[in-house]
Each structure stands twice: as structure tokens, then as C-alpha cells.
Amino acid sequence: MNAWFSLVATLILVAILALISYLGAASASLGTLFGVVIPYVAMAIFVVGVIYRIVRWAKVPVPFRIPTTCGQAKSLPWIKADNLESPYNTWGLIGRMALEVLLFRSLFRNTKAELRDGPRVTYGSAKWLWLAGILFHYSFLTIIVRHLRFFIEPVPSFVELLSSVDGFFQILIPTVFLTDVALLAAASYLFLRRVAIPQVRYISLPADYFPLFLILGIGISGLLMRNVWKVDLYSVKQLAMGLFTLHPTVPAGINPVFYVHLFLVSVLLAYFPFSKLMHAGGVFLSPTRNMRNVNRSERWVNPWNYPVKVHTYEEYENEFRAKMKEAGIPVDKE
Amino acid sequence: MSLEKLPNPQQLMTNVNFKRLPDTPWMETPTVFREGTYSYPAAGKNLRILDLSNPRAWSPLDADWKLPDNWQEIILKGFKERLEKFRSFRLFMDICVRCGACADKCHFFIGSGDPKNMPVLRAELIRSVYRKDFTLLGKMLGRFGGGRELTIDVLKEWFYYFFQCTECRRCSVFCPYGIDTAEVTMIGRELLNLVGLNINWVIEPVANCFRTGNHLGIPPHGLVDMWEFMNDDIKDITGIHIDLPINKKGAEILFVTPSGDYFADPGTYTCMGYMMLFHELGLDYTWSTYASEGGNFGLFTSHEMIKRLNAKIYAEAKRLKVKWILGGECGHMWRVMHQYMETMNGPADFLEEPVSPFTGTKFENSKQTKMVHITEFTSDLIKHNKLKLDPSRNDRYRVTFHDSCNPARAAGLLEEPRYVIRNVCNNFFEMPENTIREQTYCCGGGAGLGNDENMEMRMRGGFPRANALRHVRDKHGVNRLLCMCAIDRATLSTLAEYWTPEVDVGGIHELVANALIMKGEKERTLDLRGEPLREGAEEEE
Numbered sequence: 001m002n003a004w005f006s007l008v009a010t011l012i013l014v015a016i017l018a019l020i021s022y023l024g025a026a027s028a029s030l031g032t033l034f035g036v037v038i039p040y041v042a043m044a045i046f047v048v049g050v051i052y053r054i055v056r057w058a059k060v061p062v063p064f065r066i067p068t069t070c071g072q073a074k075s076l077p078w079i080k081a082d083n084l085e086s087p088y089n090t091w092g093l094i095g096r097m098a099l100e101v102l103l104f105r106s107l108f109r110n111t112k113a114e115l116r117d118g119p120r121v122t123y124g125s126a127k128w129l130w131l132a133g134i135l136f137h138y139s140f141l142t143i144i145v146r147h148l149r150f151f152i153e154p155v156p157s158f159v160e161l162l163s164s165v166d167g168f169f170q171i172l173i174p175t176v177f178l179t180d181v182a183l184l185a186a187a188s189y190l191f192l193r194r195v196a197i198p199q200v201r202y203i204s205l206p207a208d209y210f211p212l213f214l215i216l217g218i219g220i221s222g223l224l225m226r227n228v229w230k231v232d233l234y235s236v237k238q239l240a241m242g243l244f245t246l247h248p249t250v251p252a253g254i255n256p257v258f259y260v261h262l263f264l265v266s267v268l269l270a271y272f273p274f275s276k277l278m279h280a281g282g283v284f285l286s287p288t289r290n291m292r293n294v295n296r297s298e299r300w301v302n303p304w305n306y307p308v309k310v311h312t313y314e315e316y317e318n319e320f321r322a323k324m325k326e327a328g329i330p331v332d333k334e
Numbered sequence: 335m336s337l338e339k340l341p342n343p344q345q346l347m348t349n350v351n352f353k354r355l356p357d358t359p360w361m362e363t364p365t366v367f368r369e370g371t372y373s374y375p376a377a378g379k380n381l382r383i384l385d386l387s388n389p390r391a392w393s394p395l396d397a398d399w400k401l402p403d404n405w406q407e408i409i410l411k412g413f414k415e416r417l418e419k420f421r422s423f424r425l426f427m428d429i430c431v432r433c434g435a436c437a438d439k440c441h442f443f444i445g446s447g448d449p450k451n452m453p454v455l456r457a458e459l460i461r462s463v464y465r466k467d468f469t470l471l472g473k474m475l476g477r478f479g480g481g482r483e484l485t486i487d488v489l490k491e492w493f494y495y496f497f498q499c500t501e502c503r504r505c506s507v508f509c510p511y512g513i514d515t516a517e518v519t520m521i522g523r524e525l526l527n528l529v530g531l532n533i534n535w536v537i538e539p540v541a542n543c544f545r546t547g548n549h550l551g552i553p554p555h556g557l558v559d560m561w562e563f564m565n566d567d568i569k570d571i572t573g574i575h576i577d578l579p580i581n582k583k584g585a586e587i588l589f590v591t592p593s594g595d596y597f598a599d600p601g602t603y604t605c606m607g608y609m610m611l612f613h614e615l616g617l618d619y620t621w622s623t624y625a626s627e628g629g630n631f632g633l634f635t636s637h638e639m640i641k642r643l644n645a646k647i648y649a650e651a652k653r654l655k656v657k658w659i660l661g662g663e664c665g666h667m668w669r670v671m672h673q674y675m676e677t678m679n680g681p682a683d684f685l686e687e688p689v690s691p692f693t694g695t696k697f698e699n700s701k702q703t704k705m706v707h708i709t710e711f712t713s714d715l716i717k718h719n720k721l722k723l724d725p726s727r728n729d730r731y732r733v734t735f736h737d738s739c740n741p742a743r744a745a746g747l748l749e750e751p752r753y754v755i756r757n758v759c760n761n762f763f764e765m766p767e768n769t770i771r772e773q774t775y776c777c778g779g780g781a782g783l784g785n786d787e788n789m790e791m792r793m794r795g796g797f798p799r800a801n802a803l804r805h806v807r808d809k810h811g812v813n814r815l816l817c818m819c820a821i822d823r824a825t826l827s828t829l830a831e832y833w834t835p836e837v838d839v840g841g842i843h844e845l846v847a848n849a850l851i852m853k854g855e856k857e858r859t860l861d862l863r864g865e866p867l868r869e870g871a872e873e874e875e
Contacts, residue, residue, distance in 0.1 A: 002359055009478070057428075060421040063637075064677055066744070068506045068514060070772040073746030075699045075710055078717060079753070085772070086746035100510070106435075107510040111768055113438035113798075119347035121444055121801050123768040129435060133510075198353045200434040202360065203455055205480040207471075208432050274471050279511055282429035287422045288503075288512035293746055296703040300677045304419055308638055309385070310645040311544050313624050313653055319545075320554050327555035329623060330581050332653075 003201045010209040014217055017267055018260050025259030034259045035239055036248040042266035049273025054281045063302040065295050068288040086293045093292050100289055104133055129193070136186035139179040140215075142166060143222075146177070150240035174226060184219045187212055211277055214268045221261040231255045335370040335789040337832055346793065350447035352438060360455060361462065361482055365491040367394045370790030373497055373783060376537035381530065383541040384639070388530025394493065399486075405529045406484055410467055412528045417468065422517045427464045429511050430454060436505035436515075441776050442498055445794030450495050453505035453515040459491055460522050493531050496522040498791060500780035501634070501666075502739035507772050519781075524636040532635065536782035539631040543643050547626040548593035554623035560596045561621065564606045571864070573856035576613045581654065582620035586691060588651045589619050591662025591708075592629040594820030595841075601823045603862040604663055604841030611712065611843060614852045615692060615720070619660065625650035628667040629820060633674075634782040641678040644670055648679050651704075658688035659705040663841050665738035665819030666780065668707065672745040676703040693718040707741075709750040709818060712846060716757045722851035727858065727867050728759035731814040731845070734806045735762070736799065736826065737774035738819035748772075751818055754842055758849040763810040769802035777817075779825030792825065793832050800833030807834055815839045 024030040071085025083092030084099060099105040112126035146163050149155040167175035191212045194200050225231040235251035236258060242249040272278070284290065292298075317324065317331055324331050340346060356363045378389035392400050402408065417424045436453040438444060443451040450456060458480075465472030466481030475481070482488065499519040506514035526532065542551035552560065561578050569575050579585060589612070595605040612619055625646045632639030651659055661671055676682065685704035688697040695714045697706045715721050735755055741747040748771050755762050769775050777784075778796025806812040815826055815837055826839045848861045861867050 053428075057421060057425055060418060060424050062421045063419060064674055066422065066514070066517070066673055068503055068512060068743055069746035070507055070743070071746060072748045073699065075697075075747070075750065076695065076714055076717070079713075079749045082746075100512075104510055106508055106512065107433075109508055109773075110435050111438075113352070113444055115347070115350060115352065115444075119344065119350075119797070119801075121798055123766075129433065133433075197434065198355050199437045199449060199452060200432070202355045202449055203432050203434060203437075203452070203458065205432065206478055207480050274469070276429065276431045279429040279431055282425050283511045285421065285425055286429075286512040287425075288506050288514045288517075294699075295672045295745070296676070296700040296705065297698060299681055299702050302677050305678065308642045308645070310642055310649075313646070313649060316545075316547065316624050323553060323555040324623070327558045329554055329558060330583070 003204060006204060006206045007195065007209050010206045011213055014210065014213040014264075018217055018221070018264065021260045021263030022256050024263075025254075025256040031250040031252075032248075034263055035250045036243065038266045039243060039262060040248075042270040046269040046272055050278070050281060053273050053278050054285075057282065057285050061303045062287050062291075063304060065291050065300040066287050067291040067293045067295075069293050073293050088292060088294055090292075093290065097284070097290055101283060104130055107133055128189070132186045132189040132193075135182050136190060139183035139186060142179040143177075143183060146179075150237050151244040153237075153241060172227060174230075176223075176227060180219065180223055184216065184223070187216050187219065191216070207276060211268065211271070211275060214264055214271070218261060218264045218268065221257055221264065225255060225257045225261060229255050229257055231258045335787055337789065337793075337828065340370070340790055340793060340832070343793075343833055346790075347445075347797070350445070352443075352447055354447070355449055360449060360458075361477070363450075364487065365494045367494065368790075369787075371498070371788065372494060372791075373533035373535055373785050373788045376532040376534045380534065380537045380541035381532070384537070384544060386530070386532070386537070387528060390530065394490070399490070399531070401486075401489075401529050401531075405489070408528050409484060409489070409525050412525050413464070414468070416521050416524065417464075420517070420521065422514065423521050426457065426513045426518055427461050427468075430457060430461070430513055432458075433510070435508050435510065436513075439505045439508050440515075441500075441502070441504070441778060441798045442791070442795045445778070445797040446791070450491070451498060453509075453513075456495050456499055456515055457513070457518045459488070459495055460518060463488065489526075489529075489531070492522055493526055496526065497533055497783065500739070500776045500778070500783055500795065502776040502780060503743040504739070504773065504775065507743065520633075520637070523634065527636055533782060533785075535785035535788075536631050536634045539629075539782075540635055540639060540643065543627050543631065547622075547624045547646065548596075549627055549629055549631060550593045550597050552593065552596065552626070557596060557621075557623050557626055561609075564596075564602055564609065567862075567864070568606055568610060571860050571862065572610070572852055572858065574610075574613070574852055574854060576609055578609065579620040581622055581624070583654050584656075585618050585620035585654060586657050587617065587619040588625065588654055588656040588659045589621055589662065590625055590628045590647060590659060592664040592667055592820035593627045594629070594664075594824060595662060596626075598824065600827065600838070600840045600844070600863075601820050603844040604823070606862050607841065607843030607845075607847035608662060608708070610847040610850060610852065611721075614850055615715070617691070620654060620656065622650050622654065628661055628664045628671075630667060630670045631782060633666050633670055640670055640674055644675050645679050647671075647675065647705075648682050651682065652684050657686040658700075659685070660708060660711060661705055662708050663818035663820070663843060665740045665821060667740075668747070669740035669744045671703065671705050672740075675705070690714055692720045707745075707747060707750065709747065709754050709842065712843070713750045713753040716754060723758055723846075723849045724851055725758050725760050725849050727848050727861070728845050729761070730861075730867070730869055731759055732761040732763065732810060732812045733759055733814045733816050733845070734765050734803065734810075734812045735770070736765075736777070736803075736815055736817040736822060737770050738817055738822055739774060739776050739780060741818065742772055742774050751842055754846060755816060758842075758845045761810075763806050763812055765802040765806050769798065775799040775802065777819075777822045777825040778829060780821055784821055784825040789828075793829065796825070796829040797833070799826070800829050803830065803837060804834045807837055813837055816842055816845070818842050
């Protein structure tokens with residue numbers, strides 16, 4: 001599929017989704033649909049779907065222990081082993097996984113190869129993808145935690161604290177949160193590099209643009225309703241609490257941009273289990289990362305190991321016995 | 335294709351530009367089989383020896399590949415089966431986000447600029463079929479969902495690109511989810527094998543190994559001749575006669591090394607190195623003609639074939655009643671010995687936990703498989719001062735060390751070889767850090783691709799390695815590339831000839847034996863290659 005077609009078609013798709021919710025919410029009769037039914041359905045798909053996918057992976061056996069070793073293995077006592085890059089015990093493994101999941105260790109290694117005259121190839125530092133990835137994921141996490149204020153009354157103190165730190169600079173009123181800006185900036189970078197780097201554009205599918213556009217749409221609609229159209233937060237909280245406590249109500253008069261926000265979030269939730277976004281769960285199960293390099297010191301059992309046809313020594317000796325004897329090689333049967 | 339037929343290195347790379355991509359989207363870009371960039375198909379006789387499917391004569395250049403009528407059904411059934419057997423495969427089909435971090439980590443992409451050699455796209459070749467046939471969105475959305483039908487053109491594309499990956503795992507070091515293209519390629523090749531698509535340079539060694547015990551198909555009496563020939567050379571160089579224990583029952587140790595070391599220079603010098611070391615130590619060991627192959631081209635065929643070939647290692651250890659197994663310098667062999675052997679053919683409870691007879695060191699890291707790597711064994715000897723070494727005998731050499739993919743990225747064997755090298759020669763220089771240790775580059779000819787007909791692709795794939803080698807040649811005057819892999823010793827020799835003349839290639843234990851002061855040796859004037867130990871020495875005499 002043509003790269004530009006994928007991009008434009010996906011953008012149009014997300015725009016249509018936004019428009020549907022904008023128009024739908026304007027009609028009073030559909031308030032329940034967009035404010036209650038769809039969010040519930042989306043959440044249900046998300047929870048069931050994510051659990052299903054992870055259980056599905058987990059049920060598939062890991063027949064062989066295949067860690068990718070990125071450091072010195074534990075061998076002789078006087079050779080310093082690298083427990084984080086080639087883990088030999090559980091602590092090392094936890095450390096390796098923590099570095100991978102929390103700090104994107106492998107992505108931090110990234111380099112950029114360039115061809116020069118000669119021909120020569122050089123390797124430059126390339127940490128922008130890592131930085132954008134970190135910013136994106138941690139901003140997203142902070143924003144999700146901040147949103148707990150809509151679901152819990154009284155608002156937990158750590159949420160208050162996080163919000164005040166996030167809004168520390170008090171730019172504009174209401175305060176623009178740093179993480180809102182960071183999320184939009186990082187997602188924009190991830191989008192722009194996808195378009196600007198020819199190789200990445202070449203491999204990109206609609207499935208790569210779709211979540212980016214959704215998240216950008218969610219971020220932009222969130223920013224708009226907080227800082228431009230100033231949605232009535234009391235009503236929003238009423239609706240959110242209602243959803244959370246399973247006593248849904250749909251307060252009248254909430255700005256439709258809120259419904260756009262909520263709808264795009266619902267689409268993202270419902271899409272999540274079917275998409276590459278499942279990397280969030282998958283990274284924990286990756287056999288090249290979550291196994292210790294103790295291959296020669298501990299047994300690993302393959303549950304489906306089966307007998308295979310081999311060529312036995314006896315068959316071998318039967319074929320070569322005369323020649324072996326002639327060459328002075330000991331044989332089992334004279 | 336011989337080296338002479340290739341354009342010179344400058345010309346070879348002129349058309350490579352990472353940023354210039356085909357005008358057509360990759361799903362619509364046809365695969366072109368160009369002489370020099372693919373390997374010849376397996377001969378029917380070899381498939382028959384192994385009971386593999388669809389033996390026939392065919393060529394990738396033919397329109398008709400003579401596949402079974404229901405080839406599509408066979409592949410999809412095999413696909414489904416493997417999704418249920420390998421979590422790695424299933425997961426790697428699902429979680430790639432196509433961030434592209436792996437793209438320029440592949441030596442074949444760097445050397446060819448072909449986007450389908452980016453690890454991400456290599457995996458997408460098979461992932462697109464996965465989406466179409468095994469995922470909900472792919473079934474519903476078709477192309478828009480990133481799915482595509484498994485057509486004959488797709489199958490041909492798989493054949494071209496899964497035999498253009500050396501399963502080196504470098505991309506998996508950089509992938510944020512550890513997606514390992516080697517896993518994808520291995521399964522891809524398994525599927526291709528189901529309908530009789532395989533290459534002779536893999537299948538013939540496999541067939542040979544199955545029957546004669548080694549890839550080269552050397553019968554037992556032939557092996558004895560080869561070993562004795564090396565022994566004669568040792569006698570000439572050192573004045574010492576060595577008795578070679580062959581298929582000796584009750585020896586303490588079974589020694590297993592790749593057959594490439596028996597057969598051709600410069601591997602034979604490494605083999606002589608082992609013989610001299612073991613003789614000097616008085617090691618109670620044995621060679622085996624039945625388990626005369628450490629390497630395992632089954633790894634490049636299917637998981638089942640790995641097991642079929644590997645079985646003879648433990649079987650022979652049991653028959654000969656040895657205590658433990660020592661393994662020589664080889665790359666992919668150590669992927670198998672380290673990550674597959676014990677799971678496939680163990681437990682080896684008839685063996686004992688390996689202990690060095692000279693230092694008393696318990697090789698705790700091998701207590702389950704009972705198989706020790708030669709550089710672990712030798713570095714332990716050196717550490718305990720059990721060897722008399724004169725590193726100045728290697729002063730002619732200014733050496734660098736190529737980490738072979740599998741010892742580095744599948745076993746984490748990084749320091750042991752370096753420790754040995756530093757103790758047997760005085761001039762050791764590392765290549766740049768992006769090209770060694772866990773980031774090491776493939777020789778360009780691993781995973782069965784080191785054949786002559788694939789020469790252009792080998793020289794392209796080996797370019798990043800050669801580039802780093804040229805750097806240390808120019809900066810430090812390096813003239814010897816060391817490696818501990820039999821495939822490397824063969825393929826890097828050609829690579830160096832093409833990219834970095836003046837550098838030759840050899841194994842670590844060749845230099846160990848050069849430096850080894852042996853009891854009763856005559857004054858050494860020649861190294862293992864029969865060349866004067868010191869420059870100008872001949873004239874002095």
C-alpha cells in the first residue's frame with residue numbers, strides 16, 4: 001500500500017471518528033450512547049481483550065532458552081560477569097527487565113549508520129527516538145494518573161501532588177500541564193519521523209498511523225476542553241464518577257468537545273488489544289529478554305520435545321567397519 | 335561466482351543509498367533473483383538421505399518451482415502449528431511497532447541498501463501473511479490491515495530473503511522488545527523446507543553430517559589421514575611426535591570441533607593448535623570420527639534437524655564413557671551447544687560435572703550440559719600458570735579479534751577469548767566498539783550463506799565487518815584477524831581478500847600453539863603456517 005495513501009486515509013478515518021462523536025453528542029438523545037454505552041463497551045473490550053491476548057501468549061510454550069546476551073556471561077570466577085546484560089540470577093533478570101521496561105535500555109543503544117565515500121560506514125549517536133519514546137510513555141502515564149481526580153472523591157493526595165508538580169510553571173490559566181505539552185510534542189515527533197525518514201515511511205502501515213492520530217486527537221481535544229473551551233469540570237466529574245461507581249448519569253450541557261475526547265479514548269481502548277499497542281504486555285514475555293543466561297548450568301525442558309530419526313553409531317560403524325579397522329580405529333563389533 | 339567477477343569495492347557500493355527506496359510499496363515490489371545474490375537449491379539426493387520433502391531438480395530462476403499442488407495449505411498448516419509451539423514466534427508476529435530502530439543494524443541492509451533486508455521488513459514479509467490468515471483485523475481489513483495473501487510470489491520472496499539473513503541476532507540487541515529476526519528466519523526456513531525449498535550449501539552438509547558424522551562428508555579413515563597429516567606438520571615444526579587418541583573408550587574428555595578445522599587453511603592451523611596444547615598438557619582425551627562435527631547446519635534448516643544432528647554428541651560421549659565434553663572454536667556450534675543441546679538431547683546424567691584436570695577448576699557454568707568451551711578451558715590454564723608461553727613468537731602479528739555472532743550474542747563469551755589472546759601475543763587492538771562484543775557484525779556468510787554462488791551478497795553483508803577491520807589495519811597496522819569460528823575462518827579470509835588485502839585470518843589456538851613452549855621441542859623457527867617465526871629470521875640463518 002502506498003505510504004502516503006496509508007497516512008491520509010488513516011487521518012481521514014480519525015477525523016471521521018471525531019466528527020461522529022462531535023455531531024452525535026450534540027444530539028441529546030445520543031448522550032447516553034457516547035457518554036455511557038460506548039465507554040463501557042470499550043472498557044470491557046480493553047480488559048477482556050488484553051487479558052485474552054496475554055493469556056494466549058502465555059499458553060504457548062517456550063521450548064528453548066534463548067536469551068540475547070548483551071554482556072559477559074558468568075563463567076570463571078575471576079571474569080567479571082555482567083548480571084544486567086547477561087543475567088545469571090533472578091536479581092539480574094529483574095534488573096534487566098526493569099531497565100528494559102522502565103528505561104528502554106535497548107532503544108538507548110540506538111545508533112545511526114551512515115555511508116560515506118571510501119566506501120566507509122560510520123555510526124553516529126541516535127538517541128532522539130529513545131528520548132521521544134520515554135517522554136511519550138511517561139507523559140501518558142502521568143496524564144492517566146492525573147485523570148484519577150475525575151474518578152475518585154476525595155482526590156487522593158498523590159494525584160493532587162502530581163498535578164501540582166506537573167503544573168508547576170503555571171503558564172496560562174487554567175495551568176497548562178507540562179505532560180500535555182510533552183505528550184503532544186513526543187507524539188508529533190514520532191509521527192514526523194515516521195513520515196520524514198524514508199525507510200520508516202516505507203515500512204509504515206495504517207496500523208502505525210492510526211494510534212498516533214488517535215492519541216494526538218485525544219491530546220488536542222483534551223487541551224482544547226481544558227484551556228480553550230473550558231468544559232464544565234463539575235459535570236465531567238459527575239459523569240466520570242457515575243461511570244466508575246456503576247451509576248451512570250449524563251449531565252446536560254457538557255461541551256461536545258468532551259465527547260470527542262471520550263470517544264477517541266474509547267476507540268483507543270477498544271483498538272488496543274487488537275493492535276501493536278499490545279507491545280506493552282508483550283515486552284514482559286519476550287524470551288530473548290526475560291530468560292537468564294544459565295543455559296549450560298540449568299536444565300530447560302521443552303514440553304513438546306519428541307523423538308527424532310537419528311543415525312546411530314551402530315549404523316555408522318556398520319557402513320565403515322572395514323575401513324575403520326584398516327585405519328586402526330577401534331570398533332565395537334569385530 | 336568468484337571474487338574476480340565482482341566489481342571492485344568502490345563500484346560495488348556506489349548504488350547503495352539507505353534513503354533511496356523503490357518507487358513501489360514493498361508488497362508490490364517484485365523479487366529479482368540476480369546471480370551472486372542467492373544460493374543454489376538443494377540437490378534431490380541430499381533431501382532423500384534426510385527424508386525431507388519434495389526432492390527434485392529446480393532453480394530459483396525457473397518460473398515453475400515444482401511445488402506440491404497444496405503447497406499453500408502445507409505452509410499455512412505449518413505456520414499455525416509453529417504459532418502454537420514457539421512463544422517467541424507468536425509474540426514477534428504480534429508486538430513489533432515498526433519503529434525502525436533495527437533497520438540499519440543489519441549488515442545485509444548496510445551492504446545492499448535493499449529495504450527488505452531491514453530486519454523489520456524481513457519479518458513483515460511473513461508477518462503480513464500472519465495478519466491476513468491469523469488475526470481478526472487482518473482478516474477483516476486485508477491490505478489496509480497490513481495483510482496479504484500467501485501467493486507464489488510471496489513464497490519466492492521468502493526464499494530469497496530468509497536465505498539472505500545469517501541469523502546473527504544483531505538486530506535483537508537493539509530491538510526494544512527483543513524481537514529476534516533469527517527466530518523469524520529459522521521458522522521461515524522451516525516453513526520453506528516443508529515444501530522442499532532449501533539451499534544445497536545447507537542441506538548437503540546436513541546430509542553429510544547425518545551419515546558420516548561431519549559436514550564435509552569425510553569418512554573415518556579419511557579423518558585419520560587428515561589428522562595425521564597435520565601431525566606430520568607439527569613434527570616438522572616442533573620436532574615432537576604426537577599420539578592422537580581416536581574413538582578411545584574411557585578417555586576423560588571427548589573433544590568436539592567443527593570439521594572445517596580438519597579440512598582447509600587456516601582452520602587446520604587452529605586444529606594443530608588444539609593437538610599441540612592437549613599433547614603438552616598430557617590431556618586424557620579423545621577425538622571421535624562419529625561425533626566429528628561440532629557445527630550443526632541443522633540450525634539453518636529446522637529445529638528438528640538441529641536435534642537429529644546434535645544427538646550424536648551425547649550418544650558418542652556415552653558410548654566412549656568419557657566424563658565430560660570439550661568444544662572447539664566455532665560460532666553457530668555454540669549456539670546449539672549452549673542454547674539447544676541439553677534441552678533437545680539431555681539430560682546428560684551419565685556424564686560428570688566438568689573439572690579441569692590441571693587446575694581443579696570446576697566449570698560451574700557447564701554443570702548441566704557438561705560441555706566446556708575451549709577458551710574457558712585455556713584461559714583457566716593460563717590464569718593458573720599451567721602453560722609456558724612466549725608471546726613474542728607472535729610478534730609478527732598485529733591482531734584484532736572478531737567476536738562471532740553466536741558466542742557473543744547467544745552465550746556471552748566475550749572476555750575468555752580476549753584473555754587468551756592478550757596472553758599469547760603482544761599486539762592486540764580492538765575494532766571500534768559498535769562492531770565488537772554484543773554489537774559484533776556477521777562475517778556475511780553465516781547460516782549457510784557462505785557459498786561461492788552467493789559471493790556478491792557475502793561481500794555486501796561482510797562490508798561493515800570489513801570496514802571496521804580496515805579501520806584498525808590503517809590505524810594500527812593490524813595484519814591478522816582472529817576469530818573463534820570455523821565459518822568465519824573460511825568466509826573472513828575471502829572477505830579480507832576483497833576488502834582489506836594485507837590482513838589474513840586465523841583462530842586463537844593457532845596463536846596459542848605458536849606461543850606454547852613445549853617440553854622437548856626443538857628451537858622453533860617456523861610458526862604453524864610454516865613461515866618464519868620472526869621477520870628476517872631466514873636471512874639470519
